[in-house]
Amino acid sequence: MTTFSRRQVLLSSVALAAGLGMSRAFAQSDASATLRVQAFGGDAELAGINSAIGRFNAKYPNVTVEVSIDPISTGWGDYVTKVLGQFTSGSPADIYGTAIETFQAFSSRNLFMPLDDFVAENTGFSDFAPSLFEQGSYKGVLNYIPIGWNNIMINYNRDLFDKAGLAYPERGWTWEQFRETAKALTVRDASGTVTQFGYEVPNQNFFVQPWFFSNGTGILNADWTASNMLDPKVAETLQFLYDLIHVDGVSPIPGAEMMDNQFMAGQVAMINRGQWIVQNAKANGLNMDIAVPPRKEKEATIIGFGAYAIAGNTSNADLAKALVLELTSEETQREQGERGGGVPGRKSAASTEAFLAFPPSAFLYYETLPFTVPVPSPANFQEVEKIFIRHYTAMMSGQESIADGCKAADAELTESFTRLKQQMGG
Amino acid sequence: MSQTTFERRGRSDLERAQARTGYLFVLPTTVLYFTFVLVPVVLTVVLSFSFYDPMLGSRWVGFENFTRFFTDPRSLQIFWNTLRFTFFAVTFNVGVGLVLALALNRAMPGWMLYLFRLAFFLPVMIAIAFAAIVWSYFFADDLGVLNYYLRLLGLPGVRWLTDSSMAMTSIIIMDVWKNTGFFMIIFIAALQGVPKPLMEAAAMDGTPAWRRFFRITLPYISPVVFFAVIYASIGALQVYESIVILTQGGPGDATRSLSILIVEQGFGSFQIGYAAAISVVMTLIILAITAVQQVLSKKWVQQ
Numbered sequence: 223m224t225t226f227s228r229r230q231v232l233l234s235s236v237a238l239a240a241g242l243g244m245s246r247a248f249a250q251s252d253a254s255a256t257l258r259v260q261a262f263g264g265d266a267e268l269a270g271i272n273s274a275i276g277r278f279n280a281k282y283p284n285v286t287v288e289v290s291i292d293p294i295s296t297g298w299g300d301y302v303t304k305v306l307g308q309f310t311s312g313s314p315a316d317i318y319g320t321a322i323e324t325f326q327a328f329s330s331r332n333l334f335m336p337l338d339d340f341v342a343e344n345t346g347f348s349d350f351a352p353s354l355f356e357q358g359s360y361k362g363v364l365n366y367i368p369i370g371w372n373n374i375m376i377n378y379n380r381d382l383f384d385k386a387g388l389a390y391p392e393r394g395w396t397w398e399q400f401r402e403t404a405k406a407l408t409v410r411d412a413s414g415t416v417t418q419f420g421y422e423v424p425n426q427n428f429f430v431q432p433w434f435f436s437n438g439t440g441i442l443n444a445d446w447t448a449s450n451m452l453d454p455k456v457a458e459t460l461q462f463l464y465d466l467i468h469v470d471g472v473s474p475i476p477g478a479e480m481m482d483n484q485f486m487a488g489q490v491a492m493i494n495r496g497q498w499i500v501q502n503a504k505a506n507g508l509n510m511d512i513a514v515p516p517r518k519e520k521e522a523t524i525i526g527f528g529a530y531a532i533a534g535n536t537s538n539a540d541l542a543k544a545l546v547l548e549l550t551s552e553e554t555q556r557e558q559g560e561r562g563g564g565v566p567g568r569k570s571a572a573s574t575e576a577f578l579a580f581p582p583s584a585f586l587y588y589e590t591l592p593f594t595v596p597v598p599s600p601a602n603f604q605e606v607e608k609i610f611i612r613h614y615t616a617m618m619s620g621q622e623s624i625a626d627g628c629k630a631a632d633a634e635l636t637e638s639f640t641r642l643k644q645q646m647g648g
Numbered sequence: 649m650s651q652t653t654f655e656r657r658g659r660s661d662l663e664r665a666q667a668r669t670g671y672l673f674v675l676p677t678t679v680l681y682f683t684f685v686l687v688p689v690v691l692t693v694v695l696s697f698s699f700y701d702p703m704l705g706s707r708w709v710g711f712e713n714f715t716r717f718f719t720d721p722r723s724l725q726i727f728w729n730t731l732r733f734t735f736f737a738v739t740f741n742v743g744v745g746l747v748l749a750l751a752l753n754r755a756m757p758g759w760m761l762y763l764f765r766l767a768f769f770l771p772v773m774i775a776i777a778f779a780a781i782v783w784s785y786f787f788a789d790d791l792g793v794l795n796y797y798l799r800l801l802g803l804p805g806v807r808w809l810t811d812s813s814m815a816m817t818s819i820i821i822m823d824v825w826k827n828t829g830f831f832m833i834i835f836i837a838a839l840q841g842v843p844k845p846l847m848e849a850a851a852m853d854g855t856p857a858w859r860r861f862f863r864i865t866l867p868y869i870s871p872v873v874f875f876a877v878i879y880a881s882i883g884a885l886q887v888y889e890s891i892v893i894l895t896q897g898g899p900g901d902a903t904r905s906l907s908i909l910i911v912e913q914g915f916g917s918f919q920i921g922y923a924a925a926i927s928v929v930m931t932l933i934i935l936a937i938t939a940v941q942q943v944l945s946k947k948w949v950q951q
Contacts, residue, residue, distance in 0.1 A: 299916035306918075310702040327918075331703035413799055416790045474789050475810035478896045489791060605917035616900025621812040638917075645704060 254284040255538045257545055260308070261319035262292045262301065262528070266501065266561035274554040278545050285541055290315070298323040299604035309333055309533075316536040317546060319369065321528045322357060326446075326601040329360035330646060334531040338364045340543055349552070349568040357596045358529050367550050370564030371527030372496030373587060373594045374432050375512040376400075377503075382407055382418070382491040391513035393521070397436075397462060400516035404472040407491035416471065422485070422493045423463050423618060425476035427607045428597055429494040430614065431524040433459050435595045438519035441610055442635075446600040449635035451628045459518075460617055460624050467618060475619050496526070497587055501562025504580060511581045514590055525594035528564065602642045609634045695924035706921075713925035722901055723909075727933075730905045733816060733823075734884040734937075740824040741884075742876050745831025750861070752832070753839040765836070769829040776826060780893035783822045784809070787894070809895050812902035819891055819903055826890070827883075831876050838872035839865065870949045878941055885934050906930045 261271055268291050275287045294301055302324050308314045320328065328334060341347050341355065341364060350368055358366035376391065383390055386406050391399075404420030411417050424430040434440050439455035442448065450456065467473050474481075482499065484490045486506045493499075494515070503510050515523050530549055532542045548554065555571035558564070565587045566572045578584045600606060609631055617627035696713055700706040717723050752764055771779065786793045787808035795805035808818040842865055850860050866873070888907040891897060897904030897912075906926060914923030 297916075303915045303918070306702040331701075333703065415795075415799055415805070419790075475807065475899075477810050478892075478894060478898070479784055479788070484791065602917070605919075608912060608916060612898065612900055615896075615898040616812070616902075619807075619810045619812060619899035621899045621902060641919075645699065645701065 251281055253541060255541055256286045257538055257541055258315035259289045259317045260315035262294050266558055270554045270558035273557055274548040278548040302327050314533045316533055316538055316542045318531045322526050322596055323599045323603050326599055329365050330601045333534060334365040335534045336363045349570050351591055354527060354567055366529035366531050367546055368567040369528040370566050371525055372564050373523050373525045373590055374429055374494050374496055376492050376515055377495050377499055377510055377512055378492045379488060380509045380511055393514055395516045397516050397518045405470050408472045419490045420472035422481040422490050423467055423473040423476050424494050427611055428526055432515040435522035436515055436517050442598045446598050448639055449632045451632035457624050457628050476615055497565050512583050512586055521593055523590055523594050524597050526597045602638050605638045692924045692927055695921050696928045698921045700920045701918060713922045717925055725901050726904050726906055726909050733887055734881055736820045737823045737884040738880040741828045741880050742831055744824055744828045746835050748832040749835030749839055753836055768832050771826045772829045776889045779826050780890045784894055787818050810899060812899050815895050815903045819894055822890055834876060838869040842868045867950045874945050874949045881937060
């Protein structure tokens with residue numbers, strides 16, 4: 223009969239524990255499994271993902287990766303519903319690509335695993351702006367590894383500025399300077415019909431928020447737990463936008479359609495968009511550049527960003543982490559950034575010659591990061607966004623006065639937050 | 649009782665085999681009906697009395713969802729929008745369809761007949777999403793096609809989709825353009841069933857055309873008109889895609905319909921119980937409107 227000394231048992235235990243620990247930190251290269259990735263985006267994102275999977279499969283040849291990509295054509299609300307459906311039906315993906323708008327909706331339901339240790343163990347993540355990780359945390363727990371981001375800039379048609387004899391916008395320009403510029407860029411025919419708009423007052427929540435932030439306010443309070451619609455600065459901001467439409471006539475009334483096509487066709491001189499527009503501008507040969515949104519109180523804009531999360535109940539956590547490392551690697555980020563899928567989360571990937579080549583002020587995307595404000599994304603984001611946009615469009619069309627619209631939106635938002643607290647057991 | 653027992657015992661093997669075959673034939677349909685109609689209906693009713701979140705669980709809330717619907721000032725406007733759209737869309741779809749059918753149900757060269765029928769029926773075959781996108785360019789304020797022609801005529805442009813008093817009218821215009829051809833085809837088929845000798849006799853007696861229409865044609869095709877009204881009403885009460893594409897329910901709530909509200913609440917805000925309650929209310933409204941139409945039809949539909 224074989225006997226073991228206490229020392230042997232102790233050493234064996236340590237070796238076994240170390241072995242188990244190693245296998246938890248690093249997946250075996252001969253591991254065999256199928257990983258499911260639920261991503262979002264378009265061609266640029268998919269191309270980057272496929273390249274990353276190619277590199278991952280070189281290390282893990284026996285792992286099959288299945289990718290499903292959602293173009294988010296109907297907004298993040300539908301995406302949240304889809305992901306919740308995958309979890310409740312017992313067929314979640316192992317890795318999810320998502321965006322800040324959904325973070326609280328998912329994390330408040332404990333869908334994803336904590337990634338604090340994973341990030342601490344991988345020094346390569348230090349290349350990302352730390353603020354992205356802060357914004358990827360919920361109640362002190364990190365669930366999301368950033369990919370790329372978009373901050374809203376004023377995108378302008380340089381040819382139309384040249385034609386009007388206007389200087390290009392500079393850092394620190396004010397609301398009033400913006401207003402005068404928009405007026406000078408608005409062209410009417412003999413009958414008074416506008417043939418070229420100076421600006422498009424945005425019709426989307428994400429695009430319009432910089433106006434509030436640059437006036438030192440927001441539609442929600444700082445920690446996104448209550449309405450801030452009754453702040454007089456909110457009304458002041460809305461009045462400014464209303465006047466651009468109805469007093470100055472420099473913008474059409476925001477409706478269901480976005481005016482990207484009109485911007486590409488030179489029918490609108492300035493629009494609020496993120497870096498995603500660059501790909502299309504290049505394809506259309508549009509001579510455009512970007513400027514920081516004008517200031518009232520301060521220079522500010524909004525940031526929204528994408529990230530990867532790992533399902534809390536995945537049975538392939540180590541492989542999923544290995545794949546996330548590849549999906550967020552510099553190579554992937556560089557490829558996606560140069561294809562125009564948003565500003566890469568890694569500074570190194572956002573500093574390449576190809577990325578900075580167009581538009582001429584592309585450096586501003588990263589330069590403005592310190593004073594960007596994340597898109598207000600409480601757990602009831604989908605409801606908040608709908609309430610705000612409904613009243614916003616009613617106010618911009620003149621159907622509702624600014625005062626009444628702010629009051630009505632405040633009442634509905636307050637009700638929504640009360641409901642949220644009840645649902646979350648608060 | 650004893651006779652019934654005797655009859656049952658007296659069933660032949662052939663009859664039993666036939667009965668089994670019958671049950672097997674109806675089984676797939678019954679299973680589909682239970683799975684995709686009956687069970688979802690029952691679940692929707694149960695959900696309407698609950699708070700339900702896929703990850704947070706569910707709890708019974710009684711009439712809370714219904715109370716919320718009936719006390720929310722938005723509900724009344726959205727309900728009114730839906731009724732207004734239904735009334736005008738049904739009236740014009742059926743009315744214009746009937747007028748077109750009467751116009752095309754007369755002697756004319758064959759190529760012309762088919763050309764007109766095709767022209768009016770073609771929009772029916774186009775997906776509503778495509779049609780709505782094209783119409784959004786027609787309706788655009790400053791760069792739109794309709795305003796371009798209005799201004800050519802020296803008329804002021806119209807804010808087709810951004811003026812709350814005009815937006816619903818614009819959606820009805822598109823809906824009638826899209827759907828009236830369907831009713832036209834149905835009415836053409838019905839008109840061809842009106843006895844020609846009767847019409848000829850009335851004409852020979854000197855009965856004016858309008859009187860022939862109201863005294864002979866309309867009574868003959870009234871069951872078809874009734875079907876068209878019911879069919880159009882049910883479709884109109886569920887209007888969704890065209891509004892979402894053209895206005896997203898705006899400006900404000902000016903064009904939001906009950907269907908849009910249900911989708912937004914259920915799949916946008918995850919208020920699944922509340923969305924189920926609105927669905928139940930909407931079903932009851934459709935039932936009530938159909939019942940009223942059935943009762944009224946006894947006065948004007950020729951049996």
